[in-house]
Amino acid sequence: MPDDVGVFASTGGDPHGRVWPLTTVRDCFALLVAGPEPLAVDGSPFLGLPDRLVPLDELRDRLMASRCPQSTRDTAWALVIRRSREHGSAWTVGCAGMALPALASVAGRLSRYSAADPFDVHAEVLAGFLAAVTTARLDLPRIMVRLRWAAYRAGLAVVTQAREGPRPDSDLFDARGHVGESGTGHPDLVLVRAVADGVLTPAEVDLIGATRLDRVTVAAWAADRGTSARAAYVLRSRAEARLVAHLTGLDASLVSSRPAKAQPIASPANNATGPPARPHLVSPSASAPGTVSHPAAPRDALSPVTTLLGGPRPWV
Known part of the structure; x- marks a missing residue:
């Protein structure tokens, strides 16, 4: 698994000497899955997982594989989240560590062109994810996708707030x-x-x-x-x-x-929920006579x- 948060591994690049939130998650997660007794789940009940204890870092890699059934992803995530809700602590860090590639991707995209402090964006993305871990419905499909979008919304709020705030240098912003x-x-x-x-x-x-x-x-x-x-x-x-x-x-x-009129559409009776x-875009050439034409x-x-x-x- 590539180190998706390697750019934040050192505080030397931060002018305030701060330790980035996702770096803390990465380092704590690495400790939890190291050693002779790593944080793990029994893989035997899950389709496509080995019949043994599977450390959470290995579980993450297996769940991210394209060949992994969606049902296995959801069942495994539901198990880890339930343990986080019941036991907290290590299992909560385990949830965040398993989601780290997605969280780093979301935080990086949101902060790349934002006026907000990237540190704040990363912190809110993580906070949004952890909040969703406590509330997400586990009986619905695509658990991790829904958790990621919860993290995205939290980071988006910071980005939006920064964009709507005062702009000291409008030329720089527009550039x-x-x-x-x-x-x-x-x-x-x-x-x-x-x-x-x-x-x-x-x-x-x-x-x-x-x-x-x-x-x-x-x-x-x-x-x-x-x-x-x-x-x-x-x-x-x-x-x-x-x-x-x-x-x-x-x-x-x-x-x-x-x-468009030329396109066949399904009958509402047969496609009530479609x-x-x-x-x-309405083509200017298709405008009715007498209407003003607009450039494409x-x-x-x-x-x-x-x-x-x-x-x-x-x-x-």
């Missing part, structure tokens, strides 16, 4: 890039800025990020939040329409969540939209 002006950026960064710009709510970012960038179904996302799949589809469709309009500079009236069509959005402005609304996922 770091603004979605409303350039329209380009990493999908995560697009979502962060959309919240800061008042285009999306944190709940909408959570929905779009989880269902577009991760392998979370809309039905699973909705069930975890006590709403219907249909309501979640409608929420996502409307949010994505606003996001497309914001990124391209087009009027919101030119971004439709309704399917998704509405993805938001699409530049290709680079649509690149983050393509990724967010169904393009290749930059990570899993």
Whole structure:
């Protein structure tokens, strides 16, 4: 397993001499899985795991393997989380250590172009994850994905707060890039800025990020939040329409969540919980007579939209 937090291993690079939160997790986790009696779980009940005690660092690697069944991931995570809730201490550190690659990735992306102190972002990402460990429903699928998005939301709050605060040097800030002006950026960064710009709510970012960038179904996302799949589809469709309009500079009236006439659609009776069509840009050439034609959005402005609304996922 690569050292995803190696950049924070030394306090020498921090001007305040601070020990980074994820570095502390990494070091404590390493102690827990070292020696003749590492923190481990019995792998015999789990499909695809060896019939022996499996140290948590090995368990993490096995669960992250693409060939690992999702049912095994969820069952193993549920076991470790229950032990954290019952015993705390070492098992809570064990949970954080198993999630460390995901937490480091989330914290790194959120802090990369943020005005917030990266130390604060990393601390909030970890705090958000640990809070979710105590409350996440273990009877629903994709436990780790939901924990990661809880960590993401916590870090996003810090990033958004910093972006909305005073800007002592506007030229320097603008040089770091603004979605409303350039329209380009990493999908995560697009979502962060959309919240800061008042285009999306944190709940909408959570929905779009989880269902577009991760392998979370809309039905699973909705069930975890006590709403219907249909309501979640409608929420996502409307949010994505606003996001497309914001990124391209087009009027919101030119971004439709309704399917084009030439596209066949399923009967509502047979697809009551299915998704509405993805938001699409209304072609100027298809405008009705008498309407004002607008220039097409530049290709680079649509690149983050393509990724967010169904393009290749930059990570899993």
